[in-house]
Amino acid sequence: MLAQPTPTWPVAAFNPRALADDLVLPLPCGGAMAFRRVDTPAGDGGLDDRALLLGSAETETGYIEYLRRTYLVGPFGGGAEPRHFWMSKYEVTRTQMEALRNPACPAANTPAARLPAVEVSWFEAMETAQRYSGFLARNGGPRLPRRGGAPAFVRLPTEAEWEYAARGGAAVAEAEFQARTFPMPEGPEAYAWFQGPRSAAGRLSPIGLKRPNPLGLHDMLGNAAEWALEPFRLNRVGRQHGLAGGLVARGGDYRNTGEAQLRSSLRIEYAPYDATSGEPTRITTVGFRFVLAAPAQGSLADTAALRSAFEAETRARATTQDDPAALIAALRREQSDPAMQTALDRLGAAYARETRERTDRARVAARAQVQAAAVLSRNVFIAQQRATGLQGMVENPGAFGATPQQAQAWRPMLAAVQAEVEGGVRAYAAIIAQLSQATDIAVPAEVEVVQQELRAQNVPALLPYVMLVAGHAEAARRGSVPPVAVLRADILRTTAAPTPR
Incomplete structure (x- = not known):
């Protein structure tokens, strides 16, 4: 494995609020990017995950942000170490993006070096992630996390990852997690750049000037809004609606989000392409941050463990003669009508899902x-x-x-x-x-x-x-x-x- 390059940029350009447990990975041109570990305690079984209640109980924007149950677990860790993923400590800066995309190395010691990269399309953010993944595969060194035999790769965060981290994850109590924002003992102006003269005053600000959230992540609310990985979906009273829409930006921004609008559930939909030019949408207030992820099946051992865990769960209720799952399976074996077999398959899947949800509760x-x-x-x-x-x-x-x-x-x-x-x-x-x-x-x-x-x-x-x-x-x-x-x-x-x- 190649040795990890030593950063030559000033620390203030990529990690102005350095902590001892930051994960710092190299970038081209002597740069670096800092990440924070986001624990997702969930048990150590192959299919164990963490049930989350995300969104807001407010009904005014309920069709967008209403409370919904989802599930999350990080790809790394296990055993004595909690399962976790890694998230960029700060919004990706212009200089970090240029180091990954431009042939010429950018200046890292200019006043603009610490400004978040904004007016970046979702597609450009994804391409930047692809370039960074390739660079880390060659230069990440021993600090690059791995799942089984598979090294981490870089992508945008899912909405569940982003909101879980924004709320403070496992570092806060359940009541604090469900609050409108993460705990802000010194007041919102100490943690977020929001619209108005008391805060951003219409200007984008460098990374790391405000206090972090309980996970050590900066500017999760305010400053630049941030692209999420998956398409926008409406909320149908507690679950995602079936229509996949445009792109999602999370967290609010310095120009359009006032103090009263700051909330971890805030999500905005944008069309992926400009209606007039057909070019990818670029918003002056939207940037991005990355997560380190890994394949769900990082090795043959992972695949075997997942198959074993799934089989164990499907057998969990089939140990008694009158178990519904066993009865459904027996009925299916006795059927030759394809339509009836399909109906029984759906019934069995519904029962398995209900059983899994009951066990999760x-x-x-x-x-x-x-x-x-x-x-x-x-x-x-x-x-x-x-x-x-x-x-x-x-x-x-x-x-x-x-x-x-x-x-x-x-x-x-x-x-x-x-x-x-x-x-x-x-x-x-x-x-x-x-x-x-x-x-x-x-x-x-x-x-x-x-x-x-x-x-x-x-x-x-x-x-x-x-x-x-x-x-x-x-x-x-x-x-x-x-x-x-x-x-x-x-x-x-x-x-x-x-x-x-």
């Missing part, structure tokens, strides 16, 4: 239960510490410089905290009982996903309690839910998490 519910039980157990741990402190103050007030009368006033408080501990343990036991009855899913696999999500959200304090939940759920599955006294004792021994101050 059960997996999401199990993850929520695991996290809820972990939060409950940590709250019990903290409440017991408070109770222990109050107990000492009630039984020996003099040691705390208090009077017996003050100790009497603390008794109701102690009783309330003790009740909080007992109520928390019993609620925890109820969740453990529910998890032990989850026969259609593998709880340990969902525990692993929850751990990956908590690491992505930088909430390590809950990790010991997640493992406690996993152990109790497995014990309950093998026999019965441990007694409340055992659960309480186990929770109070879980001291790896930081104690409250």
